Amino acid sequence: xxxxxxxxxxxxxxxxxxxxxxxxxxxxxxxxxxxxxxxxxxxxxxxxxxxxxxxxxxxxxxxxxxxxxxxxxxxxxxxxxxxxxxxxxxxxxxxxxxxxxxxxxxxxxxxxxxxxxxxxxxxxxxxxxxxxxxxxxxxxxxxxxxxxxxxxxxxxxxxxxxxxxxxxxxxxxxxxxxxxxxxxxxxxxxxxxxxxxxxxxxxxxxxxxxxxxxxxxxxxxxxxxxxxxxxxxxxxxxxxxxxxxxxxxxxxxxxxxxxxxxxxxxxxxxxxxxxxxxxxxxxxxxxxxxxxxxxxxxxxxxxxxxxxxxxxxxxxxxxxxxxxxxxxxxxxxxxxxxxxxxxxxxxxxxxxxxxxxxxxxxxxxxxxxxxxxxxxxxxxxxxxxxxxxxxxxxxxxxxxxxxxxxxxxxxxxxxxxxxxxxxxxxxxxxxxxxxxxxxxxxxxxxxxxxxxxxxxxxxxxxxxxxxxxxxxxxxxxxxxxxxxxxxxxxxxxxxxxxxxxxxxxxxxxxxxxxxxxxxxxxxxxxxxxxxxxxxxxxxxxxxxxxxxxxxxxxxxxxxxxxxxxxxxxxxxxxxxxxxxxxxxxxxx
Amino acid sequence: xxxxxxxxxxxxxxxxxxxxxxxxxxxxxxxxxxxxxxxxxxxxxxxxxxxxxxxxxxxxxxxxxxxxxxxxxxxxxxxxxxxxxxxxxxxxxxxxxxxxxxxxxxxxxxxxxxxxxxxxxxxxxxxxxxxxxxxxxxxxxxxxxxxxxxxxxxxxxxxxxxxxxxxxxxxxxxxxxxxxxxxxxxxxxxxxxxxxxxxxxxxxxxxxxxxxxxxxxxxxxxxxxxxxxxxxxxxxxxxxxxxxxxxxxxxxxxxxxxxxxxxxxxxxxxxxxxxxxxxxxxxxxxxxxxxxxxxxxxxxxxxxxxxxxxxxxxxxxxxxxxxxxxxxxxxxxxxxxxxxxxxxxx
Ligand code: SF4
Ligand code: SF4
Numbered sequence: 001x002x003x004x005x006x007x008x009x010x011x012x013x014x015x016x017x018x019x020x021x022x023x024x025x026x027x028x029x030x031x032x033x034x035x036x037x038x039x040x041x042x043x044x045x046x047x048x049x050x051x052x053x054x055x056x057x058x059x060x061x062x063x064x065x066x067x068x069x070x071x072x073x074x075x076x077x078x079x080x081x082x083x084x085x086x087x088x089x090x091x092x093x094x095x096x097x098x099x100x101x102x103x104x105x106x107x108x109x110x111x112x113x114x115x116x117x118x119x120x121x122x123x124x125x126x127x128x129x130x131x132x133x134x135x136x137x138x139x140x141x142x143x144x145x146x147x148x149x150x151x152x153x154x155x156x157x158x159x160x161x162x163x164x165x166x167x168x169x170x171x172x173x174x175x176x177x178x179x180x181x182x183x184x185x186x187x188x189x190x191x192x193x194x195x196x197x198x199x200x201x202x203x204x205x206x207x208x209x210x211x212x213x214x215x216x217x218x219x220x221x222x223x224x225x226x227x228x229x230x231x232x233x234x235x236x237x238x239x240x241x242x243x244x245x246x247x248x249x250x251x252x253x254x255x256x257x258x259x260x261x262x263x264x265x266x267x268x269x270x271x272x273x274x275x276x277x278x279x280x281x282x283x284x285x286x287x288x289x290x291x292x293x294x295x296x297x298x299x300x301x302x303x304x305x306x307x308x309x310x311x312x313x314x315x316x317x318x319x320x321x322x323x324x325x326x327x328x329x330x331x332x333x334x335x336x337x338x339x340x341x342x343x344x345x346x347x348x349x350x351x352x353x354x355x356x357x358x359x360x361x362x363x364x365x366x367x368x369x370x371x372x373x374x375x376x377x378x379x380x381x382x383x384x385x386x387x388x389x390x391x392x393x394x395x396x397x398x399x400x401x402x403x404x405x406x407x408x409x410x411x412x413x414x415x416x417x418x419x420x421x422x423x424x425x426x427x428x429x430x431x432x433x434x435x436x437x438x439x440x441x442x443x444x445x446x447x448x449x450x451x452x453x454x455x456x457x458x459x460x461x462x463x464x465x466x467x468x469x470x471x472x473x474x475x476x477x478x479x480x481x482x483x484x485x486x487x488x489x490x491x492x493x494x495x496x497x498x499x500x501x502x503x504x505x506x507x508x509x510x511x512x513x514x515x516x517x518x519x520x521x522x523x524x525x526x527x528x529x530x531x532x533x534x535x536x537x538x539x540x541x542x543x544x545x546x547x548x549x550x551x552x553x554x555x556x557x558x559x560x561x562x563x564x565x566x567x568x569x570x571x572x573x574x575x576x577x578x579x580x581x582x583x584x585x586x587x588x
Numbered sequence: 589x590x591x592x593x594x595x596x597x598x599x600x601x602x603x604x605x606x607x608x609x610x611x612x613x614x615x616x617x618x619x620x621x622x623x624x625x626x627x628x629x630x631x632x633x634x635x636x637x638x639x640x641x642x643x644x645x646x647x648x649x650x651x652x653x654x655x656x657x658x659x660x661x662x663x664x665x666x667x668x669x670x671x672x673x674x675x676x677x678x679x680x681x682x683x684x685x686x687x688x689x690x691x692x693x694x695x696x697x698x699x700x701x702x703x704x705x706x707x708x709x710x711x712x713x714x715x716x717x718x719x720x721x722x723x724x725x726x727x728x729x730x731x732x733x734x735x736x737x738x739x740x741x742x743x744x745x746x747x748x749x750x751x752x753x754x755x756x757x758x759x760x761x762x763x764x765x766x767x768x769x770x771x772x773x774x775x776x777x778x779x780x781x782x783x784x785x786x787x788x789x790x791x792x793x794x795x796x797x798x799x800x801x802x803x804x805x806x807x808x809x810x811x812x813x814x815x816x817x818x819x820x821x822x823x824x825x826x827x828x829x830x831x832x833x834x835x836x837x838x839x840x841x842x843x844x845x846x847x848x849x850x851x852x853x854x855x856x857x858x859x860x861x862x863x864x865x866x867x868x869x870x871x872x873x874x875x876x877x878x879x880x881x882x883x884x885x886x887x888x889x890x891x892x893x894x895x896x897x898x899x900x901x902x903x904x905x906x907x908x909x910x911x912x913x914x915x916x917x918x919x920x921x922x923x924x925x926x927x928x929x930x931x932x933x934x
Contacts, residue, residue, distance in 0.1 A: 016925075021599070100595065178599065258925060271926040349599040377598050384663060385705035387605055389868035390878075394820065398925040403873060421924045429597030436603045437705075443595050 010211060010246045015262045017397040018251040019430050021350070023217055024178045028309040028316045033185050036303070036321030036330055036362075041090075042110040044070065044081050044324040045097045046556070048363040049145035050152050051077030053556060056108060062089045065119040067300055070108050073140065079153045079364075080143045084302040084322035087112040098327075098346050098363055102356035106556055110324065121298040127200055135204050135295060142294030143301045143364075148172060148183070148255075148284030149347060151365040154291065157283075160276045161205045167279040169207035170264060171198055171288060173214040173221065174248065174255035177348030180368040182305040183285050185318040187214070187221035190289060191228035195243075197288030199232075200295055202241050205281060210243040211264055212285075217250040252350065253428040257282050259397050271424065286367075306362055308334040310371035312341040321362045327369060328358040336371050343377050345370040350429040384437040392431035392441060398424050402431040402441055409444040414451050422448055461542050468534065526576045533569045540565055605704075609664035611818045612863065613671055615809035619859060620675060622805035626798030627732040629747040630679020635671055637683060637751075638690050642670030645694035653699065665704055669693050672712035672864060676856050676902070677719075678730040680742075680765060683752045685723055689715035709910045710870040716903040728899070733766035734790065734798030769796035769854045771899035773846050782842040796854040803858040810862025822878035823871065823885075824861040828852065830886030838894060845894060860889070860902035870910045877913075877920035884909045884916075 047053035054071035058064060064083040071081040091109040096102060127135060140155035171194070175183040187194060202210050212229075214222050225245055248254055248263055258269050261280055275281055286305065293299040302323060309316040314335030321330060327344075345352045347368055392402035400421055408417035425445050432441040544558040623631040646666035650657045673689050693715030701707040720727045732742075742750060742764055750764070767775075769790045776785040785791075794800050813819045831851055839845035851857065856864075865871065865885050872881035885905045892901030923929060 019601075262925075268926050270928075273926075343598065345598055347596075350597040352596055352598065354595070354598070372598070380600060381604070382659075384605060384660075385703070387665075387705050387869050388871070388873055389605075389608070390820075390873045391603070393873060393922075394875075399922050400924050401874065401921065420921075421927065424924060424926065427596070433597050433599060434601050434603055436605045436608050438600065438604070440595070442597065446595065 010244055010264055011266075012246060012248050013263055013266045015251075015254070015259045015397055016399050017395045017430060018253065018259070019395050019433060020250065021178050021252050021433075023250070024309075024349075025181045025184070025217075028179070028181045028307045028318060029185065031315075031317040033189055033305055033318045033320055036306070036319035036325055037333060038085065038112055038114065038116075038322070039325050039329040040111070041326065042084055042087075042112065042322060042324030043095060043326065043361040044084075044108045044110060045361065045363060046071050046081060046106045046108070047097075048081070048151065048323070048365065049079040050150070051075070051079070051156075053106065054078055054081050056092055056106075058089050058092075058108070060089055060092055063087070063113075064089060064110070065117050067119045067121065067298075067302065070110075073153075076140075076159070077153045077156045079145045079155075080141065080300075081108070081323075082143050082300040082302060083110060084324055085110070085112045086115050086117040096357055096360050098355060098360045098366060100353040100356075107361070123297050125296055127295050128203060132204055132206075135200075138295050139204075139291055141300070142290070144287060144290045144294060145301075145364045146284060147286040147290060147304060147364065147367070149351075149365050149367050154283075154287055157281070158201070158205060160274055161281055164276045165279055166205050166207040166276065166281050167209060168265065168281075169198070169202050169205065169210045170260060170280060170282040171210065171212040171285055172255060172257070172260055172282050173212055173218075173225070173285040174260060175218070176215060176250070176252045176255035177350050177352075177368075178252075179309050179370055180307050180348050181309075182307045182318055182367045184218050184221045185307075186286055186289060186305055187218070188224045191224045192231075193289040193292055194225070194285050195228050195232050196296065197290070197292030198243070199240075200292055201283060201288050207241060207281065210241050212243065212245045213248055213254075213260055213264060214245065215250045215254060216247050222247055252430065253397055253426070256397065256426055256428060258426070271421075301364060304362065304364060304366065306330070306366050307368040308371075309368065310341075310345075311373040311376045312337045312371035323364060324361045326358075327355065327360050327362065330362070330369065331358055331371060334371075340373045341371045342374040343370070343372040345372060345377075349377070350433070351427065380440065381438045383439045386437055386439060389436060391434045391436060395430040395434050397428060397430065398426060400425055405448075406439060406441055406444055409448040412451075414448045414455075417445075417448050418452055422452070425449075457542075457545050461538070461545075464541075465538065468538070472531070523576060523579045526572065526579055530569070530572050530576055533565070533572055537562070537565055537569060605663040605665065608818050609668045611813065611816055612668050613664070615812045615818075616671060616675060616806070616863060618808045619802055619805035622798075622801040623675070623679070626734045626801060627679050628735075628742055629744045630681075630732050630742075630751065631675060633747060633751055634677055634679060634681065634686055635674030638674035638677070638686055639667050639670035641687055641690045642666040642673075642694055645691055646698075649695060649699040649703075653703065655703070660704070663704065666694060666698075669698070669712045669715075672859075673715055675859055676712070676716060676864075678727060679732040680730040680747070680750050681719075681726060682730075685719050685726055688722070689719045691715075692718040705869055707869055708913070710864065710867045710906050712867075713864060713903040713906045713910075717907055720898070720903065728767070728771065729765060731765055731768050733764060734792070766790055768899060769799055769850060770846060770893065773850060774893075774899055777843070777845065782847070795849045799855070800853040803853045806858035806862055810858060813862060813866075819862065819866040820875065820878065822875050823865050823882035826879045826882030827861040827865055827886040827889075828857075830883040831857065831890050832886075834887055834890035834894075838890070851890065851893070855893075855900040856902040857889075860885070860906065864902060865906055865909075870906075870913065872913050872916045872920065874917070874920050874922050876922060877916045880916050880920060881909055881913065884912060 052074045055074050056071045058070050064070065064086060066083055066086045068083045069080055070083055073080045088111045089108060090111045094104040095107045097105045136155060136158060139158060144154040146152040146154060173183055173187050198210055212225060214225065222245065229243060229245060246264060253259055254263060260282060261275060262268055267278060269275060269278065290301050303320050304323065305318050306321050307318050308330055316334060319330060344355045344358060346355050346366055347353060349370065386403055386406060388403055396402055404420055405417050405422055422445060427442050429442050435441060540558065540562045544562060547555045547558055620631060620635060643661065643666050646661060647657050650660050670690055673693060677686055677689060693711040697709050697711035697714035698707050772788055772790050773785055790797055810824055814821055832848055835848040835851045839847065865882060872878050888905035888908055889901050892898055892904055
């Protein structure tokens with residue numbers, strides 16, 4: 001009855017390029033997933049996802065319950081933040097967040113009271129009865145953002161399928177980067193949850209078929225998932241769709257969304273489209289497990305599995321850490337040898353970033369933490385010149401021309417790089433990994449992309465300024481013309497009157513004229529103020545976009561300032577309109 | 589350049605230019621051994637002499653250009669240039685002609701164009717072409733006689749004397765040197781039938797005495813490079829395929845022209861296909877481009893061998909295709925993921 005498997009449904013295809021990496025996964029799989037413990041403080045950034053930061057709805061000094069909303073989403077691509085445990089809000093302030101620049105951002109500090117008291121929950125086992133929009137609202141409210149590391153708002157992603165028939169829901173259990181085993185551990189230990197989440201998600205987006213992709217270097221995970229799938233087929237009616245576990249060969253970066261789609265369907269995602277546009281949706285295994293817990297048990301996203309590994313740790317392994325847990329707390333638990341730690345990498349060795357400090361919290365996208373010794377990650381040898389060996393090109397999964405892009409980036413010909421599809425580069429690092437000249441290719445690409453993005457922002461703001469200038473010019477001309485028309489009309493009227501009653505010269509006309517003059521003076525002043533206000537708004541907008549680009553901590557402040565300013569501007573506009581009405585009433 | 593902070597990836601393959609070049613040197617050993625076995629000490633002496641000189645010239649140039657000498661020498665590219673020249677020059681060539689070749693290669697073709705990575709022409713082949721054009725006589729008459737073709741070659745001492753103290757005006761000495769099989773066949777086939785031509789001791793029992801083993805040696809080394817992924821198959825395969833295609837198309841009659849077997853197993857064919865044409869710096873970059881580039885070299889090689897005035901022509905074929913590389917690269921850009929067509933910009 002359930003999930004009849006189409007024979008040979010999925011032919012795994014290859015994607016171009018890619019590399020085979022030493023996987024370094026065994027260290028962190030010696031132990032089952034352990035709890036990450038209850039640290040003395042939790043630091044919860046308002047932005048743990050891509051998109052707008054959430055807005056706090058609690059204040060300092062508030063007591064909160066586990067699962068209580070702390071910060072609400074601001075728009076569809078924003079994601080709310082909940083209290084991972086019960087306790088006291090001790091501060092809402094800027095503090096360091098996990099970011100390569102070591103920047104600060106707004107964080108809510110929660111001091112756990114140790115009671116771990118839940119807010120009231122409304123479990124929903126019979127989710128099949130709910131409408132799509134109701135389910136979606138529950139996902140939106142649960143604070144889930146792509147747990148594979150993308151941090152894209154999950155509700156938004158599910159919503160992107162609206163109006164599209166989804167043929168395949170692809171579950172990404174590939175985890176192709178070395179060291180990371182968070183998804184693998186999850187699949188081994190909580191396969192049921194993943195399948196429940198899969199069933200729920202498939203139901204929500206009405207997917208025709210579900211594929212679960214796992215790399216062939218994870219036999220235990222494959223076995224666990226297959227076992228769970230078999231049990232599901234026997235006694236669970238929730239999973240009504242054909243579901244298949246697809247074992248794919250181990251090759252980095254097979255877990256990249258585009259590469260995975262290519263492997264499972266043979267299709268390339270046309271430039272500038274989303275998977276939903278070609279009837280596909282990809283989710284990470286941990287994300288669907290979180291969807292299941294959120295919808296069925298009304299548990300918003302409060303914790304995540306993070307792999308603690310690296311040779312500087314005595315006791316590596318996977319921990320289920322509360323969001324906001326300080327990294328140094330986790331490292332201590334894992335027996336970190338501080339002196340031996342040369343690099344602290346958040347994420348994997350290929351795409352992760354180096355943390356400047358361990359005084360930062362675990363966030364929704366933190367899948368791995370590597371405390372590496374110097375033997376493990378020796379300093380990169382100095383870069384030599386490119387010998388055009390083409391090894392980079394052989395491994396590029398996006399079939400770009402890395403050496404050509406490098407050439408343009410070094411020559412500051414960023415536009416040419418853009419024309420050579422620089423923005424298609426997924427920064428997988430395969431090219432830099434193999435480069436015999438040790439050229440930090442990805443750094444060069446990031447630099448180029450940064451320059452281009454900045455330029456685009458400047459271009460946009462210049463366009464806005466030009467538009468504004470043109471509008472103003474047009475308005476001034478219009479007003480001049482109107483004035484001229486009025487003057488002529490008056491002259492005509494005067495002439496007419498003069499020819500009628502030559503005796504009565506001027507005096508009855510004096511009053512309206514002065515009123516007319518008074519009005520423009522008033523509007524002129526208002527206009528000037530409006531002009532200034534517009535300029536200021538422009539400046540604020542620019543600063544804000546710059547701040548967003550660089551993910552500066554000042555973003556929320558700027559946003560608030562901008563909102564206030566918009567109000568002032570609206571008031572000014574209103575006044576201006578009021579002032580103009582009588583004047584316009586007089587024009588013929 | 590602006591300082592760029594360390595970012596991902598944090599892992600590296602341990603690949604390095606020096607390592608690649610060391611593999612190339614290692615892979616040349618079977619061919620060099622075959623050369624030494626059949627043609628005496630000449631090539632070995634040439635190789636050592638050219639390599640030493642190449643490193644010296646490279647060091648001087650780096651010093652003049654104010655580059656870190658030691659560190660850049662570690663990339664071993666000068667050694668490989670010297671090696672390739674030593675392998676391809678005639679074994680009994682006077683020392684100063686080889687020296688001129690090496691210096692042209694390192695100074696002119698490499699450093700005057702901006703050093704490693706910036707040279708549009710294959711340095712070793714520039715060196716080879718310079719001396720081939722300047723000393724055509726010496727370059728065709730100093731090929732050693734293969735073992736078994738005459739009454740035994742020169743001793744080590746005799747070879748050294750010949751190379752370092754030989755007379756420049758009459759470099760050839762009878763009974764020791766012999767025209768190459770490609771040369772011989774090309775000269776003789778106008779007058780005689782294939783069966784008569786191949787009676788000459790230079791052809792031996794198989795294809796071309798000695799040369800066949802040298803070429804097989806380089807083929808073996810080439811396969812090692814392929815296996816180690818130092819090179820990709822594109823250039824050698826298209827090179828050999830184009831050469832074979834041309835030889836079958838125009839030279840199918842062994843009584844008229846040089847046969848395919850000789851094209852493949854005599855002269856510098858395998859050395860050219862696996863070691864010379866695969867030089868990354870001066871070659872095409874994309875896979876498709878490499879196919880075109882290799883095929884171009886193979887076809888040109890045949891054209892010059894068959895209709896040109898030189899019996900062998902790896903150097904000229906490679907250099908001519910080096911000219912074409914910018915065009916090839918421009919027109920063979922791969923279609924990148926998610927795009928319909930490659931963008932031909934720049
Ligand atoms: S791998 Fe490095 S040296 Fe080779 S072509 Fe690419 S950038 Fe140049
Ligand atoms: S980092 Fe970019 S250019 Fe390099 S291999 Fe990956 S996708 Fe290609």
